[in-house]
Amino acid sequence: MATPENTLIIETTKGKVVIELRPDLAPKHVERIKTLAREKFYDGIKFHRVIEGFMAQTGCPQSRGTGGSSYPNLPAEFNAEPHVRGVCSMARASNPNSANSQFFICFDDATFLDRQYTVWGKVIEGMENVDKLARGEPPRQPDAMVSVRVAADVT
Numbered sequence: 001m002a003t004p005e006n007t008l009i010i011e012t013t014k015g016k017v018v019i020e021l022r023p024d025l026a027p028k029h030v031e032r033i034k035t036l037a038r039e040k041f042y043d044g045i046k047f048h049r050v051i052e053g054f055m056a057q058t059g060c061p062q063s064r065g066t067g068g069s070s071y072p073n074l075p076a077e078f079n080a081e082p083h084v085r086g087v088c089s090m091a092r093a094s095n096p097n098s099a100n101s102q103f104f105i106c107f108d109d110a111t112f113l114d115r116q117y118t119v120w121g122k123v124i125e126g127m128e129n130v131d132k133l134a135r136g137e138p139p140r141q142p143d144a145m146v147s148v149r150v151a152a153d154v155t
């Protein structure tokens with residue numbers, strides 16, 4: 001069961017998405033996501049790459065897939081958690097240690113990504129809202145994260 005400290009609440013333009021954070025799998029990545037959420041870094045960022053049957057990617061401040069936060073990139077924390085529907089994993093460049101702020105949510109099984117990308121959480125509520133996100137690379141009218149908060153901080 002997710003504790004408030006390890007629960008992420010994302011209000012999207014399509015509705016609420018709740019993610020159980022998994023510090024047991026990727027402690028540095030979970031810490032980064034929580035830090036950025038608490039700084040309101042993710043507020044207003046668009047889903048810039050949404051591929052039917054695959055995944056929805058967000059977390060780039062320029063909404064182009066090229067940017068990250070002002071923090072240094074993270075060392076990979078690859079784990080055995082499979083990339084299945086609802087799993088949240090960090091996007092990165094070809095360098096395995098290049099994850100920063102961008103992440104994706106799997107629409108369907110994408111097990112070819114297993115042990116190559118860092119899984120850090122899973123959607124526990126609101127996956128139907130992820131399913132509603134506008135598709136495209138980038139979508140013509142992209143959806144966005146209106147706000148991203150750690151549940152422990154929400155009163």
